[in-house]
Amino acid sequence: MRHRTVRTRLLPGLLLAAVAAGGLGRAEILEEIVAKVNNSIITRSQFEERLAVYQQQLSRKYSGDELGLKTQAAADDLLRNMIMETLLVQRADVILEMEKVRKNLLADFKKQQKIESDEELDRLLKEQKMTRQDLLDTLVRLSVPQEIVNYEVRRKISVSDKEIKKYYDEHRRDFVKPERVVFREIVILFEDATKEEARARAEAARRALDSGTDFGEVAGRESEVSSKERGGLVGPFTHGELRPEVESQVFSLQPGQLAGPIESSRAFHIxxxxxxxxxxVTPLSEAQDSITEKIRDSRFKESLETYLKGLWQENYIYVFPKFGSSEWKPTDTLEVEPGSGS
Incomplete structure (x- = not known):
């Protein structure tokens, strides 16, 4: 895995959003430590700057004591998540060539943000009171942990051919593409007072079609729904997606055949x-990859929880009592923060 490439998933326009939740551009000062993770620390300002994003969202929904409880729960979850992020980035230092990773992440970020040169990047960073290292740290935090999880957990969930065949046999209906139709329509709407007038127009439209007039021409002139702009063309549709009156007629036709006028509750259809x-039926050979991923997904949560607990137990973690218990169990998910764009 030494040469594995990690790509950033930041969305265009995310420079401000990414740094806002990342605690970037701070002056280098001595400050309170929230937690120690091996030779890394999580500082109070890092923690509180990321928590502020949650607090903003929570304050729109809650108030009073309920807001306090929700904020404390969010703080606990965030700190666990920050510890797990730190452990996963440390793991990446062991198994990835992080200089190449950072170079790729920065190149992707510049491309997504349409930043043409290093000089332009440095100017934007200066405006945000950031350093390039601040940006790189945030890009790594947003991208690398999930890559490590994919490599160390998801990729290692083995699925046998026997299991794939068993799943295919037990979920065969999932691999059946239903019968589907594409058709052209003319729809003439009516209200109670205009029903007979609409019926007469529909019958006249049908006679024009029977005499050889182009369907698209008649649809453009007579139809009263948006499909008229496409010559009445709609679909594909499967059973259950159309009005019953229309469906029963359409699925009984052969290509080129006409039906109608068909009366529904508020329209005549041709x-x-x-x-x-x-x-x-999708054959097993074509369904195999998707089945493998479905089985992996079903096992992923348990495998991830086991992996993260192992990381937690095998490394030195200390949470200062003011902020939480050092006996915390790890989270089995990596939450995406509001505004992270991941």
């Missing part, structure tokens, strides 16, 4: 079938 595709 339809011409364009294409009909029968039910298709």
């Amino acid at each position: 339809v011409r079938l364009e294409t009909k595709e029968g039910e298709e």
